[in-house]
Amino acid sequence: xxxxGIQAADATQAEWWLGMADAATIGAAHTAAIVERVHIxxxxxxxxxxxxxxxxxxxxxxxxxxxxxxxxxxxRGVGLASVAMNHMIALISPRSx
Amino acid sequence: xxxxxxxxxxxxxxxxxxxYGDWLAQRGNPLALPMQVLQDGVAVNPESPEIQxxxxxxxxxxxGLMGSETVWDYPEHAGQNYATxxxxxxxxxxxxxxxNTGMAxxxxxxxxxxxxxxxVAAWPVAIERIVLIGHSMGGLVIRSACHQAVQANQAWVDxxxxxxxxxxxxxxxxxxxxAERTARLMRTMPRDYARxxxxxxxxxxxxxxxxxxxxxxxxxxxxxxxxxxxxxxSGSLAKNRFNPARQLWGDGLVHPSSAHANGxxxxxxxxxxxxxxxxxxxxxxxxxxxRQLERWLA
Numbered sequence: 001x002x003x004x005g006i007q008a009a010d011a012t013q014a015e016w017w018l019g020m021a022d023a024a025t026i027g028a029a030h031t032a033a034i035v036e037r038v039h040i041x042x043x044x045x046x047x048x049x050x051x052x053x054x055x056x057x058x059x060x061x062x063x064x065x066x067x068x069x070x071x072x073x074x075x076r077g078v079g080l081a082s083v084a085m086n087h088m089i090a091l092i093s094p095r096s097x
Numbered sequence: 098x099x100x101x102x103x104x105x106x107x108x109x110x111x112x113x114x115x116x117y118g119d120w121l122a123q124r125g126n127p128l129a130l131p132m133q134v135l136q137d138g139v140a141v142n143p144e145s146p147e148i149q150x151x152x153x154x155x156x157x158x159x160x161g162l163m164g165s166e167t168v169w170d171y172p173e174h175a176g177q178n179y180a181t182x183x184x185x186x187x188x189x190x191x192x193x194x195x196x197n198t199g200m201a202x203x204x205x206x207x208x209x210x211x212x213x214x215x216x217v218a219a220w221p222v223a224i225e226r227i228v229l230i231g232h233s234m235g236g237l238v239i240r241s242a243c244h245q246a247v248q249a250n251q252a253w254v255d256x257x258x259x260x261x262x263x264x265x266x267x268x269x270x271x272x273x274x275x276a277e278r279t280a281r282l283m284r285t286m287p288r289d290y291a292r293x294x295x296x297x298x299x300x301x302x303x304x305x306x307x308x309x310x311x312x313x314x315x316x317x318x319x320x321x322x323x324x325x326x327x328x329x330x331s332g333s334l335a336k337n338r339f340n341p342a343r344q345l346w347g348d349g350l351v352h353p354s355s356a357h358a359n360g361x362x363x364x365x366x367x368x369x370x371x372x373x374x375x376x377x378x379x380x381x382x383x384x385x386x387x388r389q390l391e392r393w394l395a
Contacts, residue, residue, distance in 0.1 A: 016106055019127035023113065026124075034293050041289035 018093050025086035029079045036075035040068055107165060111198070115163030118199020119303045132196040132208045134216060135166055137176060141192070143215040153225040154189035155217075156180040159196075159209070160381070161233025161264070162304055166193035168232065168381045179230060182387050186395040189228070198234060199302030206241020206319065210251060213242065217253035227256045228394055232381040233351065234308060236265025237318065244319035257322060259367075259394055263330040264380045266308055266351045267318070267358035273309035276301070326367035328393050330386060331356035336374035348377040368393050 043064075050060035099107065113121065114130050121129035134141045134157075136148060158180050160168050169178035180191030194212075196205050217224050231239040239260050246254035266273075276298055283295025307318075321327055332348035333340075347353050353371060358364050370389050372380065380386060 015127040016110075019121075020109070022124070022126050023117070023121065023128060034297060037293040038290040041293070045288075 015094065018089060021089045022086060022093070025082045025089060029082040029086070032075045032079040032082065036072060039071055039075070043067060043071075107167065111165040112163050115198045115302065115304065117302055118197040119201070120199070122197060122200065130195060130197045132194065132205070132212055134212060135193045135195055136191070138166070141216075143212050144219050146216060146219055146221070148190060148221065151221045152184075152188050152190045153222050154187050154228070155192060155224060155226070156183050156187075156189045156228045156230065157192045157194060159194045159229065159231040159235030159238055160198075161231070161235045162198045162308065164198065164232065164235075164381070166195050168378065169193060171382050171384070178382065179387050179390050183228070183390060183394055186391060189226075194235075196238070199304045201303040202234065202237045202241050202307045203319075204303075205238045206245050209238055209242035210245045210249070213253045214246070214251045217256065224253070224256045226258045227253065228259045228261070229257060230261040230263065230390070231265060232263045233265060233377065234304065236262035236267070237307070240321060241319045243322035243325070247322065254322065255324070257325045259326045259328065260322065261328045261330065261390065261393070262356070263386065264332055264348055264351050264356055264377050265329070266355045268355040268360040270308045270351050270355065271346065272350050273305055277306070277309040321364050327364060328368040329357045329366050330370050330372070330380060330389065332372045332375035332377060332380045334374070334376055338371075338373055343373070348375065348380060350377040
């Protein structure tokens with residue numbers, strides 16, 4: 001009887017942490033997408049100013065492409081890793097069995 | 098006595114449910130809380146309640162947004178709350194409700210209606226009196242449950258004699274309204290980063306959305322139960338009633354005019370009380386409020 005009680009308590013603990021991990025990984029994926037959007041929108045403010053200056057226009061456009069590409073790669077990498085972790089959590093979750 | 102880890106998990110659960118409870122429930126996430134009736138912190142099966150010395154009077158405490166049954170406990174006195182104080186005088190059986198505060202108020206009202214119907218039907222002795230005490234959103238859940246019970250001709254609602262609304266935003270919460278207005282404004286801004294932040298503010302639970310509406314345009318707000326007596330309690334951060342902070346922020350989350358339902362013209366209060374210098378959360382476990390409840394209900 002006592003052992004059953006301990007097992008039940010452990011299962012609840014495991015479920016709680018799995019639930020928290022599920023919410024955290026989905027939250028991380030969403031946050032990465034939002035931060036990417038905010039980051040690129042703010043960076044565009046500066047690049048738009050630079051594109052109005054004839055001397056630096058060409059260089060700034062190349063820098064802008066590189067900046068946006070690297071940023072998107074990083075944020076989407078974080079997002080994909082979070083989604084992958086979420087799938088792993090779903091696989092070990094008792095509810096998926 | 099709960100361990101610090103359990104207390105942390107309990108609090109995190111309540112907060113997570115308040116912010117994203119509807120989303121958690123939709124995902125089948127184990128953090129989503131089911132509605133439960135508790136006695137002394139132990140869940141009671143409404144269909145076969147095993148209660149120590151059941152009484153014919155029930156006092157049910159219903160917490161508010163991001164809260165849990167522990168919000169009612171007096172500081173340093175776990176398990177002691179308004180219901181246990183009243184039960185010592187009446188006598189009555191004190192119960193607490195725990196539920197997912199991120200769900201729409203009408204959803205929680207529907208669940209409470211079903212739980213109360215089952216509980217009253219299976220109660221070991223005949224119920225003669227039910228007292229419902231709601232803090233913050235809990236008061237709106239009471240209104241919704243009673244309204245739905247009347248609509249469905251449920252028997253339990255006939256025994257509801259008194260409803261007490263403690264810091265309940267009958268006309269919405271200024272904070273939830275401000276969040277809604279801010280989100281709406283940011284979504285219309287020309288800059289994408291402002292729209293993205295507006296989207297974050299907007300991504301809140303159905304329960305919070307319900308608190309951001311005036312009574313005039315709130316589908317979740319149901320009429321008061323006509324057969325019961327109603328009591329309103331409000332608080333304010335400022336001790337002086339003429340302090341502008343009271344007019345601006347009320348108890349921190351709910352303005353006194355909203356707690357006393359000044360926007361609703363179909364309510365006649367049996368009793369009203371305001372406590373200056375008592376904040377929104379403290380209203381749920383303040384000795385002065387307890388004495389007021391005893392004067393009204395005992």
